[in-house]
Amino acid sequence: MIDLIGNINFAADLWAGNIQNEMDARYVEKSSLTNLFTEHKFWGWAGLLSIFIAICAIFYFQFQAWEQEDQE
Structure with missing residues (x-):
């Protein structure tokens, strides 16, 4: 009985693995x-x-505001 369950599990893994490989082969990244960055580099x-x-400008002006508050 355990061998039967093991064989069914092994067959299911092979079947699921084939489906996964077929899906990966047709997958194309569209981002x-x-x-x-690849087509319109500029x-x-x-x-x-x-x-x-x-x-950088946000940090610069924020630090300027803090310095002005400290001087007052």
Whole structure:
């Protein structure tokens, strides 16, 4: 009886494994962010640079505000 259950389990694993392999072979990544850096390199890097500059500006002006409050 245990051998029968083991054989059924083994067959089910093989069947599920084949389905998984077939699914993986047809899978194609479609990501806007990935395409931004591979197909439109200028706009991708320009956007990333603008985000970095914006974050730096936020920190700079926040520190300036804190320094002004400390001086008062």
